[in-house]
Amino acid sequence: MGTVAVHGLCKSFGKVQALDGVTLDVPDGSFFVVLGPSGAGKTTTLRAIAGLEKLDAGSVHLNGRDATGDAPATRDLAMVFQSYALYPRHTAYENIASPLRARRCSPSEIAAAVKQMSSLLHIERLLQRRPAQLSGGEMQRVALARALVRRPRAFLMDEPLTNLDLKLRVEMRTELTRIHRSLGATFVYVTNDQVEALSMADQVAVLKEGKVQQVGTPTEVYERPANQWVAGFVGSPPISLLACHAEGDRLVGAEGWTLPRPRWTTAEDGRALLLGLRAEDLSVEQRGNASLSGELYGLEPLGDRTVVDVRVGTEILKVKARPTVTGTPGERLLVTVDLDRAHLFDAGTGLSLAEAGR
Numbered sequence: 001m002g003t004v005a006v007h008g009l010c011k012s013f014g015k016v017q018a019l020d021g022v023t024l025d026v027p028d029g030s031f032f033v034v035l036g037p038s039g040a041g042k043t044t045t046l047r048a049i050a051g052l053e054k055l056d057a058g059s060v061h062l063n064g065r066d067a068t069g070d071a072p073a074t075r076d077l078a079m080v081f082q083s084y085a086l087y088p089r090h091t092a093y094e095n096i097a098s099p100l101r102a103r104r105c106s107p108s109e110i111a112a113a114v115k116q117m118s119s120l121l122h123i124e125r126l127l128q129r130r131p132a133q134l135s136g137g138e139m140q141r142v143a144l145a146r147a148l149v150r151r152p153r154a155f156l157m158d159e160p161l162t163n164l165d166l167k168l169r170v171e172m173r174t175e176l177t178r179i180h181r182s183l184g185a186t187f188v189y190v191t192n193d194q195v196e197a198l199s200m201a202d203q204v205a206v207l208k209e210g211k212v213q214q215v216g217t218p219t220e221v222y223e224r225p226a227n228q229w230v231a232g233f234v235g236s237p238p239i240s241l242l243a244c245h246a247e248g249d250r251l252v253g254a255e256g257w258t259l260p261r262p263r264w265t266t267a268e269d270g271r272a273l274l275l276g277l278r279a280e281d282l283s284v285e286q287r288g289n290a291s292l293s294g295e296l297y298g299l300e301p302l303g304d305r306t307v308v309d310v311r312v313g314t315e316i317l318k319v320k321a322r323p324t325v326t327g328t329p330g331e332r333l334l335v336t337v338d339l340d341r342a343h344l345f346d347a348g349t350g351l352s353l354a355e356a357g358r
């Protein structure tokens with residue numbers, strides 16, 4: 001069993017409110033990602049779970065038991081950080097074995113556990129090397145093996161892939177998902193990288209300025225963002241947000257455009273709204289059920305696709321297009337919109353108003 005639950009966590013550092021009522025429920029065996037920008041309070045949340053932070057308010061429950069006052073060493077959690085923190089003079093084998101030695105396991109138990117973890121992480125051939133003889137990715141694997149070998153009730157991982165180059169990071173994402181599946185352990189994983197979050201998580205909690213904005217599956221967070229901020233933070237290229245209001249059966253843009261009012265919206269006429277349109281729900285070819293007129297502002301070729309920036313008045317729409325798309329800045333373009341997939345937010349509160357009516 002490895003459930004982790006935190007309730008109403010509050011923590012200030014001087015004038016900075018790092019955590020402002022954080023409540024999370026991490027089910028046993030889940031890959032739970034805490035996603036947020038720098039300074040959101042992610043590390044402080046992990047440290048609170050580990051017992052490394054004295055809280056102003058709130059509680060931490062491990063396996064359903066209140067562990068708020070427990071010393072870190074008694075919580076049976078393993079932390080994996082960005083920095084590998086390997087013992088430089090020890091071989092990879094000795095590094096991985098160290099937590100078991102500290103527990104006074106027998107040499108045969110240690111050998112079996114190191115063998116199993118190194119095979120899971122594909123590092124068997126590196127066991128006799130010292131950290132200086134390993135690449136960053138290899139060191140990260142050794143550090144992971146050292147954390148995993150202990151078999152704690154849950155793993156707390158603080159941006160463990162940040163120091164790796166892009167190719168390795170992508171590889172390690174797949175590896176971590178595989179390792180998680182084969183161990184069946186609980187992972188609480190902190191990152192500011194939304195691709196990492198969406199690709200690995202069972203559940204994502206989106207954090208901003210010490211407050212949880214939304215908790216859901218990656219699909220829920222992407223497809224049904226609770227507010228404008230989550231919509232903008234999750235997704236690449238970022239969602240385009242256009243100021244508008246409803247008027248009868250039309251949506252009228254601050255920039256003068258109009259679109260049919262989506263059937264599902266209940267917003268009263270005149271209320272200030274933001275229309276959120278994701279790049280893949282827009283097209284510069286004739287595809288959607290309504291259109292906006294603008295001019296080509298720029299092209300961003302990304303290999304498998306090109307992002308077309310279209311200027312509508314003073315606002316820029318990001319449109320996903322085929323890699324072969326061409327055009328000259330300034331030329332007129334018609335952007336078709338899949339309104340069934342559009343999002344509407346209250347411009348004042350930022351909250352989504354779509355879900356109730358869909």
Ligand SMILES: Nc1ncnc2c1ncn2[C@@H]1O[C@H](COP(=O)(O)OP(=O)(O)OP(=O)(O)O)[C@@H](O)[C@H]1O
Nearest residue numbers: 013016018036037038039040041042043044045192
């Ligand atoms: N020991 C500390 N003393 C003072 N301020 C701190 C301390 N630890 C964290 N903070 C502040 O609390 C806020 C939250 O920090 P935290 O490290 O939890 O954010 P984070 O989401 O993990 O950010 P990052 O992605 O940059 O690591 C930040 O404004 C940070 O500057």
